[in-house]
Amino acid sequence: MTQRHRYREIAQALHTDIDAGIHKPGEVLPSSRNLAEQWGVSRGVVTQALGTLVDAGVIISVPRGGYEIAPGYETALRASATRPHVILIGGYAGSGKSELGRILARLTHWPIIDKDTITRPVVEAALETLDRSYDDRESDDYVRIIRPREYEALASTIDENIACGTSVIATAPYLREFSDPTWAARTIAHYTAQGADVHVLWVRCSIETMQLYLRRRGAGRDGWKLSNWNSYIADVDTNFTPVLDHTVIVNDPDSEPLQDQARAFLASIGAST
Known part of the structure; x- marks a missing residue:
């Protein structure tokens, strides 16, 4: 392709970047x-x-010779988009937070991002x-x-979804956070500034329920917990309460089924199922 015909390649690349949200309104x-x-x-x-993008209504010329996304184009691109939701689900190992996340994902068809996965x-x-042992988490x-980098990766993946206007469900212990x-x-503040509504769910259950689930799960990363159960549960606070506004989901055998609690939560935030 000769240089004089490369304008099509450049225009298409810029158009793609704008549609992907790399260049913001x-x-x-x-x-x-620079280009x-x-x-x-x-x-x-x-x-x-x-000039090709201007003619297509994608960008407009602004004072001092610059260009920015045309307001009308951005509106058309987002016409079918709604304000995205970010659902952060935390809980101790074995509490059922991943199961709750999957139930919510099945009900909404929103992507689920599990830290461990x-x-x-x-x-x-x-x-x-x-x-260290590959199962070491203690x-x-x-x-x-390592742990801070895990949560950094989780946060970055959430950001990618929000930037596309996509609601997202994130599951992790989130104990320190x-x-x-x-x-x-x-x-x-970070998610709100990106135009997202943030919801925090804390999954709570008894010590007995946690132990039962961890034994049934049989994951290598739970080995130390199960082998040193008394030491582990000494640091478990079954009454832990997040400092953020939150919804508590109780996951014990005599509790309301997780699916019913999930549906009630979604209804409370106006999310359709």
């Missing part, structure tokens, strides 16, 4: 000089590409690199080095 696009350097073409070719292979490799190395007022305030 009101954001001024990179200058024609020319990025693509290795003349400024004239870039100007032609930008999206990070486990990398976490196991990192632990082995540190000469050592200082895991807590200090839900007890930290600074984290709570920062997280709520």
